[in-house]
Amino acid sequence: MLEIKNLQVKLEEEDKQILKGVDLTVEAGKVHAIMGPNGSGKSTLSYVLSGKDGYEVTGGSAELLGEDLLDMEAEERAAAGLFLAFQYPVEIPGVGNMTFLRTAVNSQRKARGEEEMSSTEFLKVVREKAKSLKIDAEMLKRPVNVGFSGGEKKRNEILQMAMLEPKLCILDETDSGLDVDAMKLVSDGVNALRSEGRGFLVITHYQRLLDHIKPDVVHIMYDGRIIKTGGPELALEVETQGYAHLIEEEA
Amino acid sequence: MALPQPKQDATEARIAALSLPEGGWSAPARKDALARLRAMGLPHARDEYWKYTRPETLVSAEAPKASVFDSGEAPIFGERDRLKIVFVDGVFDAEASDELALEGVEIARLAEATDIHWAKDLYGTLETNGQTPVERPLAALNTAFASDGILMRVTGKVAKPINLIYHHKSESSDAILHHVVKVEEGGDVTILENGPAAARFNKVMEVDVADNAGFHHVRTQGRDHERRAATHIFGRLGTESTFKTFTLTVNGVMTRNECVLELNGDDAVAHVAGACMGDGDFHHDDTVFITHDAVNCESRQVFKKVLRNGATGVFQGKILVKPDAQKTDGYQISQSLLLDDDSQFLAKPELEIYADDVACSHGSTSGAIDEDGLFYLRARGLPRGIAEDLLTIAFIAEAVQEIEDEGLQEEIVERVEAWLLRRRG
Numbered sequence: 001m002l003e004i005k006n007l008q009v010k011l012e013e014e015d016k017q018i019l020k021g022v023d024l025t026v027e028a029g030k031v032h033a034i035m036g037p038n039g040s041g042k043s044t045l046s047y048v049l050s051g052k053d054g055y056e057v058t059g060g061s062a063e064l065l066g067e068d069l070l071d072m073e074a075e076e077r078a079a080a081g082l083f084l085a086f087q088y089p090v091e092i093p094g095v096g097n098m099t100f101l102r103t104a105v106n107s108q109r110k111a112r113g114e115e116e117m118s119s120t121e122f123l124k125v126v127r128e129k130a131k132s133l134k135i136d137a138e139m140l141k142r143p144v145n146v147g148f149s150g151g152e153k154k155r156n157e158i159l160q161m162a163m164l165e166p167k168l169c170i171l172d173e174t175d176s177g178l179d180v181d182a183m184k185l186v187s188d189g190v191n192a193l194r195s196e197g198r199g200f201l202v203i204t205h206y207q208r209l210l211d212h213i214k215p216d217v218v219h220i221m222y223d224g225r226i227i228k229t230g231g232p233e234l235a236l237e238v239e240t241q242g243y244a245h246l247i248e249e250e251a
Numbered sequence: 252m253a254l255p256q257p258k259q260d261a262t263e264a265r266i267a268a269l270s271l272p273e274g275g276w277s278a279p280a281r282k283d284a285l286a287r288l289r290a291m292g293l294p295h296a297r298d299e300y301w302k303y304t305r306p307e308t309l310v311s312a313e314a315p316k317a318s319v320f321d322s323g324e325a326p327i328f329g330e331r332d333r334l335k336i337v338f339v340d341g342v343f344d345a346e347a348s349d350e351l352a353l354e355g356v357e358i359a360r361l362a363e364a365t366d367i368h369w370a371k372d373l374y375g376t377l378e379t380n381g382q383t384p385v386e387r388p389l390a391a392l393n394t395a396f397a398s399d400g401i402l403m404r405v406t407g408k409v410a411k412p413i414n415l416i417y418h419h420k421s422e423s424s425d426a427i428l429h430h431v432v433k434v435e436e437g438g439d440v441t442i443l444e445n446g447p448a449a450a451r452f453n454k455v456m457e458v459d460v461a462d463n464a465g466f467h468h469v470r471t472q473g474r475d476h477e478r479r480a481a482t483h484i485f486g487r488l489g490t491e492s493t494f495k496t497f498t499l500t501v502n503g504v505m506t507r508n509e510c511v512l513e514l515n516g517d518d519a520v521a522h523v524a525g526a527c528m529g530d531g532d533f534h535h536d537d538t539v540f541i542t543h544d545a546v547n548c549e550s551r552q553v554f555k556k557v558l559r560n561g562a563t564g565v566f567q568g569k570i571l572v573k574p575d576a577q578k579t580d581g582y583q584i585s586q587s588l589l590l591d592d593d594s595q596f597l598a599k600p601e602l603e604i605y606a607d608d609v610a611c612s613h614g615s616t617s618g619a620i621d622e623d624g625l626f627y628l629r630a631r632g633l634p635r636g637i638a639e640d641l642l643t644i645a646f647i648a649e650a651v652q653e654i655e656d657e658g659l660q661e662e663i664v665e666r667v668e669a670w671l672l673r674r675r676g
Contacts, residue, residue: 050630053622078632090627094645100628103641108632143645160631 001199002026002049002168007060009041009048018044020224021060024201026168031200033210035235036221037243042203043087045221046172050084051077064168078104079111081167085157085174092144097156100144101126105163129162133189150177151185158189169193170201175209187212207239220246258292261310262388265293268312269396269427276366280375284394287379291386300385303565303597304507304536309389309481314425314451317477317504326416327445327471327666331658333414334358336401340419340449341426343399347416355407356440361400361429370402373431377457377485381511385540390483390509393455397429400455405438405464412441417448419475424449430456432466436489439465441656447473447503452480462489462516468496469659471666472503476532479505490516490545497654499663500527500535501670507536514541514548514576524553524653526663528670529562529594536565537585543576543606552583555647559590569601572609579604581611588646589617640671 002025009019018041026032034042048055049062051074062069069077092100106116117125130140133155145153154174161169171190175183190213194200202213210218210232218234219226222243227250228234238246254262266288271281294306308315336358337347343360351358359367361374375394381387401415415430426449434440438461448454460466472480480503488494500506510523527535541550556564566585587596598615620642628638644667654660 052626052630073635074626074629075632075634075638078630084630086627086630090623092624092627092642092645094648095641100631100641103633103637104628104631107634107637111632111634164631 001028001065002201003063005061007048007062008058009044009055010058012054012056017058018055018224019048022224022226024219024226026199026201028199029196030216031194031202031213032217032219033202033204033215033235034219034221035204035238040221041224042221043172046084046170046203049170050074050082075107076111078164079108083161083164083166083169085154085161085169085171087173087176089145089153089157091146093146095144097142097144098126098140101160101163104160108164126163130159132192133159133162134185135159151179151182154178154182154186155189158186162189162193167197168199168201170203172203173205174202175204175206183209183212207235210235222247222250254292258295261295262289262293264312265310265392271395272398276364276371277361277374281395284375284378284391287382288388288391288395291382291388291391293388293392300538300567303567303599304534308479308505309451309507314423314449315479316422317419317450317475317479318422319419320475320477322474324474324669327662328412328414328443331412331414333412333443335414335416337416337418338399338426338428338448340421340424341398341428341452353409353411353413355405355409355438356413357404357406358413359402361397361402361431364402367402369404369433370431373433373457373459374429377459377487378455378483380487380513381483381485381540387483387509387511389453389481390455390485393427393429393453393483397427397455400429400431402430403432403440405432405434405440407437408439409441412443414443414445417444417446417452417473419447419449419473419478422450425451427453429454432456432458434458434460434464434466436461437463441467441469444468444470445473447475447478448480450478452478452482454480454482456484458484458486458494460486460488460492460494463491464489465493466495467655469654469663470498471663472498472500472506474502474670476502477504479503481507482509484510486510486512486521488512488514488516488519488521491518492516493520495522495653495655496524497650497663498525499666500525501666502530502533503535504532505534507538509538511540512542512550514543514545514550517546517548519545519548521548521550522553522653523551524650526555526647526650526667527557527564528667529556529558529564530674531560531562533558533562534565535563537568539568541570541581543570543572543579543581545576547578548576549580550582551653552585553650553653554585555650556587556596557590557643557646558587558594558596561593563594564596566596566598566600566615568599569603570611570613572604572606572611574605576606577608579606579609579611581609583613584649585615586646587617588643589619636675640668640675643671644668
């Protein structure tokens with residue numbers, strides 16, 4: 001589903017190589033986790049895949065379902081089925097959450113040549129999905145993420161994911177800033193979306209999230225590369241022993 | 252002190268191009284205004300108060316031509332139940348207007364009114380008060396030479412809005428209108444204004460809001476590219492009264508909107524807000540002067556400007572808190588969204604406070620579209636254009652929300668959306 005080959009990325013503004021040849025394949029129906037110390041390039045990978053400005057791809061490729069991701073605008077990638085749950089969801093004063101969601105859903109539908117969702121249908125679906133994430137009507141009415149707590153912001157990300165029904169979901173440190181209960185709620189939301197046709201790339205620092213969202217494959221990223229790939233046990237190893245021994249092995 | 256010769260010459264040239272309406276109850280006020288105008292002279296580019304806006308085209312003897320622009324869109328407020336009063340190039344259009352009768356308000360035309368006691372006391376009075384500490388010569392000119400206007404005395408809660416509708420049909424029209432609104436104790440009225448009034452428009456609205464009375468004002472100035480306008484609102488607020496005005500301006504080569512308010516009664520509330528959308532040859536100036544002269548009053552100034560392709564926005568806003576105006580709550584924000592490097596925003600926020608127990612805040616910012624917000628929206632599938640429009644609407648939202656009536660808020664937002672959509676093509 002997602003195929004990344006030898007991806008090399010530097011910052012546009014300065015001569016700093018962040019990704020130094022990332023190889024990664026995420027299959028449909030699978031959950032891949034990426035762990036790694038701060039500054040290893042995990043978030044950069046998520047931004048580059050979703051089309052954020054400020055990065056220059058100096059080599060390699062990234063394809064989603066056979067389509068060249070790197071050649072697309074951010075909105076085209078979204079319509080093609082890519083979704084990034086932000087580590088820091090952006091506050092947008094003045095834009096109602098509901099308006100935003102509906103515009104997003106219908107923009108993607110339009111881009112794919114599908115029929116737009118009517119407002120009654122949209123309302124019905126959004127209420128249902130919001131309910132399971134304990135997002136109340138008030139939160140739906142408020143401006144996007146404005147005044148939301150950390151947990152509310154992350155739940156709002158998952159609601160967007162549920163509404164947009166992407167093919168590949170990237171979760172960038174979705175566990176950061178969450179208490180135990182919120183993590184459970186968010187994880188349940190993610191697990192409800194797991195399906196045969198959908199792949200996940202979960203970026204996290206902690207094993208804890210992976211207790212809730214059980215990965216099929218775990219990658220360790222360090223200094224712009226994937227240095228080790230293994231099963232769920234690799235995450236447990238990191239939890240107890242840290243990254244040092246893995247990094248030494250690599251060196 | 253004698254005026255500098257060029258200023259005096261310019262003023263006399265302008266006066267010579269006009270004729271003073273003779274006789275009637277307003278004659279003394281007009282004569283007085285003319286004398287005051289002669290003493291102060293019309294604005295000149297070197298005047299401090301006109302530092303950011305060139306007054307030449309607003310004061311010239313002849314109005315610069317402005318071709319008539321048909322936006323092709325249905326006029327705003329058209330779906331609403333309201334009392335229509337129509338002016339074409341500054342001339343009252345009786346046929347297009349409703350009968351000037353509505354429960355809770357007496358309505359008369361300035362050009363027709365026989366001796367109206369209340370209007371006689373008010374016409375030019377608030378304008379005169381508003382000439383200190385800063386002179387506003389175009390308003391004095393208006394009081395002297397206004398050809399018509401609407402006089403409204405509000406005695407109760409008026410059930411539907413009064414809509415002043417302006418049409419610009421002649422390329423060289425030069426209209427001067429003067430409206431007077433007196434809201435009596437307990438009265439409440441909403442006045443809507445829309446449309447470009449003339450090639451050049453000089454308008455004054457004097458609004459006297461008595462104790463416990465309410466005045467609501469929403470206007471759009473018309474999508475007419477070449478038109479010019481200098482408008483003044485002079486307001487006086489009584490105890491526990493409310494005064495709210497909002498203006499949406501899209502297009503217009505030259506607009507100067509001044510709002511001069513005096514809060515004279517305790518616990519009064521004044522909100523002055525505006526949003527403008529400028530693209531290309533566009534100059535828009537909001538000049539506001541709010542004087543707090545009573546205890547526990549609130550004033551808010553909220554101005555948002557969206558500028559691109561070399562458009563210019565100006566904001567001069569002042570809050571003056573007199574020594575006895577304790578517990579004043581004054582807020583002022585002026586912001587511009589600059590969509591390219593060619594556009595500019597010039598702001599002069601001022602606070603002058605003589606009371607010691609007040610809360611006044613002000614802020615002014617200029618910025619581009621928020622890149623993080625833009626990426627967030629695009630990452631959810633919104634095309635760049637739609638995402639930018641949404642962020643633009645979000646930018647002006649704080650100003651639009653100053654309008655009390657939510658239906659009117661929506662109508663204003665729809666106008667802006669339509670404008671943005673057309674710009675995107």
